[in-house]
Amino acid sequence: MPAKPLAAAPGPSVAPVAADLPPPAEGTPDALRLWLSTRFHKARQRTAELVAPLGVEDLMVQSLPDGAPAKWHLAHTTWFFESTVLEPCASGYRTFDPVFHQLFTALDDRFGQHLPAPVLRLLSRPTAAEVMRYRDHVNGAVLHLIDQIPEERLEDISERVQLGIVHERRHQERLLSDVKHAFWSNPLRPTYEPPATLPPSPPLEQTWVGHAGGVVEVGRDDPSPGFDHERPRHAVMLRPFALAGRPVTCGEYLEFMQDGGYAKPTCWLGDGWEAARAEDWQSPLYWEWREGGWQVFTLYGMRPLDPHEPVCHVSWYEADAYARWAGKRLPDESEWEAVAACKECIGNLLGTGHRHPRPGVCRGTEGPWQLFGDVWEWTRSAFMPYPGYTPVESDGAQSGRFMANRMVVRGGSCVTPFDYATPTTRHFLRPTTRTAFTGIRLAEDA
Template sequence: MLMGELASILDTQLSASGHSALSDRLFETRRLSIELAAPLSAEDMVVQAMEDASPTKWHLAHTTWFFETFVLTPCLSGYPLFDEAFNYCFNSYYEHQGPRQPRPKRGLLTRPSLDRVLAYRQHVDLALAQLLAEHTNAPPAFIHTLEVGIHHEQQHQELMLTDILSLFAANPLRPTYRPAQPRSVPALSEPPRWIDFAGGVYQIGHEGKDFAWDNEEPRHDALLRPFRLADRLVTNREWLEFVADGGYEAATLWLSDGWAVIGRENWHAPLYWESRDGEWFEMSLEGLQPLSLDAPVAHVSYYEADAFARWSGKRLPTEFEWEVAAAEAPKQGNFLGTAALRPMPATAEPDGSPRQMFGDVWEWTQSAYLPYPGYRAPEGALGEYNGKFMVGQHVLRGGSCVTPQDHIRPSYRNFFYPHQRWQFLGLRLASEVA
């Protein structure tokens, strides 16, 4: 089945499901996944470059499996499974659902074919349209599960792009996901401004009735000392100064585990940076491009971000400081919808408010990924979504240039292990108020 045929089918389903806001969002999200995969060949979609990444074909199938498993099977009477073997192939980490293909070996799934995966998506989408048509007054539990599925697929849309970047960066031909787009990139001449925030007791966590992940709750008090936050993200130009000053060779700047990682992995610069004849380039979704000096640095691990902050005489913000600062910034920025597909330089804000709080790069915080006071994981399989990962990772905030904009909110908590850097991961600096 061709990608265009499936997109056309999705348009039909959108009409058939009653034009409700929820069904519109569902099928628009499903269609976007197909659009993001359209520039790729069938060969591109079956390979994974490393254990953290997954093939595009697997993402397309897994997000479909999620709806089949957690929405259709329990909610649509008489729903026929597309293929019983797909539970093993496309389950990710849900122990409730039984054994699964090991994550590092997802690239071995040359079968089922791409055509069969696309037929699987059609099968499930038709059933979702039928289910929505039958549930014009759906119970809250059903609506919540469908919302989880939509936001889950948005997470995988971001992963599709970062995983294909990982694959293309490992290819000696340096292929492009799309041709380079002409754009005007403003120069960033001034150093960051520093914004002071008062200490006190602040409310942290999700507020209201809109969708949020369980790890954003419960809302609770956090005591903060006065702090200062840079008004923009750290740039490639500033990172080059760190590299030139021997930042990757100075053991005193590094956490012990980080020093071990950069020695073992031979890191001397952010992931995807390349030096050629004294000039720096960066692999992007538009292929190998000259390093954009005033764009935010991306693809750096927590260890690198922490070392840079020490070198700067600053530190990383806590996730609570970040959330307090984000409350004063509009939820605008360089997201997937801008189609830049890479971090962009900060623009001027005449009122002196924080810049780049949302989009461009996920921002490392110094906060360990832990449950909020009073947190309880939901019951059942969906309780495995966040709670069981609350150890050994750090929180990131704000979204990136490949995050759908309506997926993000100030309370959103992303999390990665401190050595990981294949996502669009960057930083802004913080300090105490003198």
């Protein structure tokens, strides 16, 4: 039941790519300006394309207390560029509307007073059309600023714009996650967009890939803008281990359910057991028993459960319980990165246009497969600072304030932008989170 679409901002479509545009090798000011303006345009255009299937009524829906309406995501990412790039750097820039700074600021106390998250669903005004005009206004001002950057300020302003692009990419995934939950909360179970036609693929058998362990280096050391919690690069000591060749499938998780996994306290950590009982978890989020079989809600609407696709929308507690039931464990994030470091960062990510996990395909290379895309993979690592971590005093990249009560996920999902799925990318979620596109990859000691 598709909705009447909201027109996307004008501009060329963004083609799927395996990696973001690299900076120009020459490094001349004009080449850098062109590279920066192209990256900015592609990121902003992608967000506009993601809301194009939505009607104006869809843009206001907020079904989660800690979620946000799509209209807020559109305006908030625009506010970020206005407050972080234009107001401090563009001489003579006139703020689009000072009231927007209170309406669309970040939902934490770093930027002064902000609206409580549940109030966001009440923002019928400004209208969707006004928000799109806001985006057009800021887009034009940023592109003009990039074109006029004096050479001596190019590095500073470039870092600010790139930080805004990273921030925008992050919100593209959140936007789709929030839309999916909102549509699932609707009794009509509407579709976000028609499904892509894909050829069937044979089941990918589970294999195990051994790693000898030893001293390995993990983390980022490049100077490009990004999240501070991925630095510094440092050495860790790993014991020999093996990593599963592909994620756990829906069919394998169904065996856990049929064996009474949700009713066996011995499989669960204490907090997980309490959460499962309090929330009445009996299956992954979006699974429904209909007409004598399991179906799953997707951004394409309801569909029969495919036993060969990766299980998705499970919490960390569920992932840990499944691993215990299977006699395995979740990987440490350093183990995951050590294996992923030699793999290409390609997979079913946002740019492919397929917004649901796909069954694994062996591409003729040595596993593991599907490390990037399809589902974020829970690790057993708590989200903590790396040795030598120093918070970056930057509005968008500082993550030290989140380093409690969260677990690390790796690899990206089917709604993660390509340039945010790398071997060093660390994402973090509460252990009860199920709305994110999260799945399971097992590990074991050698």
